[in-house]
Amino acid sequence: MRAISADAELLHRGAQNLAGRVLSVFGKAVNIRAIDGSLWAMAGKTAPDAPATIRLDVTSLHRYGLSAGTPVTVCDETVVIAACLMVDLAAAAPWDPSRSHGPLDPQRVAVADRALRRYGIRTEGRTDLIGAATSARIASAIAEIGHAVRRQDAAMVRAAAANIVGLGVGLTPSGDDVLTGLTFSATQLGGPLDIVPEAVGAVATDGATHDLSLTMLRAACRGRAAQPMAAVLAALRGVGDVTRIVPLMADLIAIGHTSGTDQAEGLLAAVHMYMRM
Numbered sequence: 001m002r003a004i005s006a007d008a009e010l011l012h013r014g015a016q017n018l019a020g021r022v023l024s025v026f027g028k029a030v031n032i033r034a035i036d037g038s039l040w041a042m043a044g045k046t047a048p049d050a051p052a053t054i055r056l057d058v059t060s061l062h063r064y065g066l067s068a069g070t071p072v073t074v075c076d077e078t079v080v081i082a083a084c085l086m087v088d089l090a091a092a093a094p095w096d097p098s099r100s101h102g103p104l105d106p107q108r109v110a111v112a113d114r115a116l117r118r119y120g121i122r123t124e125g126r127t128d129l130i131g132a133a134t135s136a137r138i139a140s141a142i143a144e145i146g147h148a149v150r151r152q153d154a155a156m157v158r159a160a161a162a163n164i165v166g167l168g169v170g171l172t173p174s175g176d177d178v179l180t181g182l183t184f185s186a187t188q189l190g191g192p193l194d195i196v197p198e199a200v201g202a203v204a205t206d207g208a209t210h211d212l213s214l215t216m217l218r219a220a221c222r223g224r225a226a227q228p229m230a231a232v233l234a235a236l237r238g239v240g241d242v243t244r245i246v247p248l249m250a251d252l253i254a255i256g257h258t259s260g261t262d263q264a265e266g267l268l269a270a271v272h273m274y275m276r277m
Contacts, residue, residue: 001085003042003092006054009224010040011094022070022081023211024171027062030081031212032072039215042079042087048255049095050226051219054079056087097224100188100234108236108245109271115249116268120261138164138178142266145182146273149192157199165217166209170257176213177259180220181266187223188233189274196270197221228252229263236271 010018020034029043040052044059070082079087141160148156167175183200186193201221204214219225228251235245252267253260 002057002088002090003054003079004045004057005049005095006089006092007040007049007051008094008096010052010054011089011092018072018074018079020072022066022068022072024068025061025066027060030061030066033211039211048227048251049097051097051224052215054087054089054092095227097227097230098234099223100230100237100239102237102239104189104236104271104275105238106275108238108242109268109275111242111245112232112236112249112264112268112271115246116253116261116264119246119250119253120264121253121258134168134174137167138175141175142178142182142269145196146269146276149195149273150277152192152195154195154199157195158202161200162203162208165203166213170259171210171212172216172256172259173209173213174258174262176209176217177256177262178266178269180216180225181229181263181268182270183217183266184220184223184225184229185233185267185270185274187221188230189270191274192277193270193274197223225263226252226255228255228260229267232264232267233271 017036018034018040020032023031023033023039028047029041031039031041033039042054042056044061045055045057046059047055049055064085066081066084070084073080077089079089141164144160145157148160161179164175164179167173179200183197186196200217204217228248232248232252235248249264252264255263
């Protein structure tokens with residue numbers, strides 16, 4: 001099997017640092033814990049390019065008999081997962097998240113806001129008491145972060161972020177997904193939002209949440225996130241035709257079950273914070 005694209009940073013780490021064991025297996029992705037303790041993934045071609053990810057020329061990984069604990073080795077640009085799977089990295093296109101520039105366009109932001117309200121995933125679980133309490137706590141934390149940004153109070157940002165790290169269910173809880181969108185956008189927009197990445201990085205500590213979420217949060221603090229998020233932010237800054245914003249938002253919302261919705265909420269929260277300054 002061949003890889004069609006791969007995170008450029010991941011490719012630069014070298015074979016020895018990618019070797020490890022399978023951590024978890026899903027239909028469209030396999031997560032691998034490397035010898036150094038870091039995580040990376042192999043995903044099907046319908047998944048977006050993302051940090052620490054190699055995309056494969058298949059739609060599903062179910063039929064390969066992969067299981068947690070299976071050894072992973074890398075040699076001569078080939079990933080070998082026991083006798084189950086061999087992946088050729090030689091032709092993989094290196095990927096880095098695109099960086100956007102320019103002012104935010106309020107009309108484009110309004111289009112994105114409407115798209116999130118219309119297409120964002122709202123599960124039944126969010127209407128029960130636990131789901132409602134989670135949503136309210138996240139909303140409160142984002143409001144506190146906005147207030148802290150206006151005051152340039154990094155300690156307040158840290159406290160608010162710490163209140164929602166790991167909050168929610170799943171391998172990437174809602175609190176982490178919202179912080180990912182917020183933090184990634186803060187690194188791109190800069191200015192008064194410059195205090196956000198360092199503050200979030202300070203609370204994204206080992207044990208604070210699931211390892212997959214930590215990997216995602218730490219990447220966002222360095223300005224790296226899944227390509228759909230980078231594409232949406234670029235569109236809000238005038239890249240491409242305005243009619244592309246709704247499809248780009250749909251691509252972002254499609255990540256995971258509710259993860260994309262939560263990341264989009266974080267992204268737009270950062271955008272509105274920036275526009276109010």
